[in-house]
Amino acid sequence: MVQRITVLGAGSWGTAFAKVLADAGRDVTMWARRAEVAGEIRERHANSGYLPGIELPANLTATHDPAEALAGAEAVVLAVPSQSLRANLSGWRELLPRGAILVSLAKGVELGTLKRMSEVIAEISGVSGDEIVVVSGPNLAREIAQGQPAGAVLACADHDRAVAIQQASFNSYFRPYTNTDVVGCEVGGAAKNVIALSCGMAVGMGLGANTTATLITRGLAEMARLGTKLGADPLTFAGLAGVGDLVATCSSPLSRNRTFGERLGRGETLEQAQAAAGGQVAEGVMSCTSIRELAHKHGVDMPITDAMHRVCHEGADPRQVGAELLGRRQKHEWS
Ligand SMILES: NC(=O)C1=CN([C@@H]2O[C@H](COP(=O)(O)OP(=O)(O)OC[C@H]3O[C@@H](n4cnc5c(N)ncnc54)[C@H](O)[C@@H]3O)[C@@H](O)[C@H]2O)C=CC1
Numbered sequence: 001m002v003q004r005i006t007v008l009g010a011g012s013w014g015t016a017f018a019k020v021l022a023d024a025g026r027d028v029t030m031w032a033r034r035a036e037v038a039g040e041i042r043e044r045h046a047n048s049g050y051l052p053g054i055e056l057p058a059n060l061t062a063t064h065d066p067a068e069a070l071a072g073a074e075a076v077v078l079a080v081p082s083q084s085l086r087a088n089l090s091g092w093r094e095l096l097p098r099g100a101i102l103v104s105l106a107k108g109v110e111l112g113t114l115k116r117m118s119e120v121i122a123e124i125s126g127v128s129g130d131e132i133v134v135v136s137g138p139n140l141a142r143e144i145a146q147g148q149p150a151g152a153v154l155a156c157a158d159h160d161r162a163v164a165i166q167q168a169s170f171n172s173y174f175r176p177y178t179n180t181d182v183v184g185c186e187v188g189g190a191a192k193n194v195i196a197l198s199c200g201m202a203v204g205m206g207l208g209a210n211t212t213a214t215l216i217t218r219g220l221a222e223m224a225r226l227g228t229k230l231g232a233d234p235l236t237f238a239g240l241a242g243v244g245d246l247v248a249t250c251s252s253p254l255s256r257n258r259t260f261g262e263r264l265g266r267g268e269t270l271e272q273a274q275a276a277a278g279g280q281v282a283e284g285v286m287s288c289t290s291i292r293e294l295a296h297k298h299g300v301d302m303p304i305t306d307a308m309h310r311v312c313h314e315g316a317d318p319r320q321v322g323a324e325l326l327g328r329r330q331k332h333e334w335s
């Protein structure tokens, strides 16, 4: 049994997932970028900046020192945003205990390289991509931290490693399934953030359930198109890391991506929406660009993702891109 686990990153999901592991009986040490966050977790069993009102278990501690956090870890959970994972992991590389299972929580595609997170981790750590475990699924951090029931997916080409993390993390409210389709789970996790931006935008423009259901369903079609082109199993998109995460994120006001889109839909600028996020990451804002490029590279049509890139980074008006999406060439649903 994997018993001693380190979580690198003390934001919303890093903290909530660390609590999942601790509630499953593991000994968990978190690394926090800011010393005061580590101190609050260690001494007051709280992370009030990210999960206010949540009491953290006693078998979860934290430090600001990565060497101290990583000493003796049997599994290392990477819980920093996608666009900063490369830089952070480069700094930790020499400290990773040999043989520790590397676990990725990040949902994004790297700008520039267009790599999935497990590809970035493999490149920097030297660990084979087949040995990296990816966590995905409908897991809004606050609900998980409150102990509300949820399923999740642990994807790894090496089934035994996925099972090791499954054994280490399942508890009375968290039910992880294993899957060997890493590509599908990572594409689903990254692409749904972009679709959640679009749903939020529709809500911000005063539109209702028909519009958001259309965006969710057509969003699913475009993420599945990209994923299968990259070698994913189409079934993955019918699962927790596909439609499950997509529906949770597109429907919940807790989603940072949906909230970000809602602000843009109400007419706020990117800078205003960023300021309102209070330093918490809305991955879709960057991933709309990298996923759009990945889609272009592979000849895949992703009109909603393209529209989100234009709104976020080219100053397009949400109403205008909405009208353009509706006015696209008439076609068969599955062509
Ligand atoms: N919050 C959620 O409900 C869920 C988040 N995720 C994914 O988990 C990953 C981490 O997300 P959260 O913990 O929610 O993010 P967050 O924004 O709440 O926290 C990010 C953490 O990374 C640290 N960090 C280190 N280097 C950083 C840098 N250069 N820039 C910004 N932060 C840096 C921050 O200090 C903070 O502790 C993301 O890829 C996200 O999409 C996945 C499932 C659920």
Ligand SMILES: O=C(CO)COP(=O)(O)O
Residues within 6 Å of the ligand: 107, 137, 138, 139, 140, 141, 193, 196, 245, 248, 249, 254, 255, 256, 257, 258, 281, 282, 283
């Ligand atoms: O990935 C998530 C839920 O599964 C969290 O989504 P947000 O980053 O939009 O809050």
